[in-house]
């Protein structure tokens with residue numbers, strides 16, 4: 221029997237590449253987003269991860285059409301840039317609504333099916349920015365740090381029930397993420413951050429445009445899904461970016477912050 225995977229954020233970038241790759245491989249794929257998708261020829265459904273009833277309806281469609289869900293790959297998300305002080309809390313909350321609560325909502329709805337699968341898998345698209353705070357994208361980092369803690373805790377709960385959880389932590393990836401980022405700034409003439417924020421964001425955008433192709437992340441996701449003992453976390457990206465992760469673990473905070481400044485554009 222074909223194993224069934226639900227991929228969120230499948231209309232673009234990493235999610236689209238994951239849906240196409242899994243569909244071309246051993247998986248029956250349903251790709252979800254607010255605009256639907258037919259990535260790689262997979263079945264598409266409309267699902268807004270911000271909305272309880274949309275997620276419930278999407279899940280019901282997958283179960284009606286396929287009778288099972290063996291894997292969920294959560295890629296729905298977007299970026300928000302702006303100084304903490306200058307970002308209205310309502311806009312910051314929206315960032316967490318999609319990137320964190322959206323993932324939690326989809327997982328909660330999928331867990332009964334993942335448990336029933338007896339080899340259920342969840343792959344959560346985190347980020348290197350979920351382990352290293354990114355200046356002028358603090359709320360984005362907060363959404364991914366939240367995801368990291370959530371997934372780590374969840375794994376203890378569900379592994380005895382046969383569900384494996386993996387966090388994939390990409391570095392810079394060339395997708396529509398960069399153009400779609402919601403960027404705040406210049407709204408207030410007295411904003412003391414503008415110059416610094418523009419520099420840091422300019423650096424980040426340049427690195428994203430020189431980032432790896434989303435297909436590399438998709439290949440990693442496929443590997444994780446077929447691994448009998450999938451890792452809790454795995455990073456994917458250029459070596460120069462990934463090296464930041466062990467460096468953060470090993471170095472004292474002040475030394476790490478000093479070493480990271482130039483690559484973070486501050």
Ligand SMILES: NC(=O)c1ccc[n+]([C@@H]2O[C@H](COP(=O)([O-])OP(=O)(O)OC[C@H]3O[C@@H](n4cnc5c(N)ncnc54)[C@H](OP(=O)(O)O)[C@@H]3O)[C@@H](O)[C@H]2O)c1
Pocket residue numbers: 228229230231232233234235252253254255256267268269270295296297298299318319322345346347348389390391392393394395396397398400428431
């Ligand atoms: N690109 C990078 O450098 C990078 C690095 C690390 C981590 N990531 C993470 O990877 C994930 C995918 O990003 P990407 O680079 O592939 O960006 P992308 O090309 O902009 O794709 C984002 C996807 O999320 C979907 N989406 C956004 N809000 C949604 C919502 N409320 N409900 C359902 N779907 C929603 C979009 O589809 P619709 O608009 O059709 O709904 C789209 O399919 C994100 O979580 C991002 O944080 C990206």
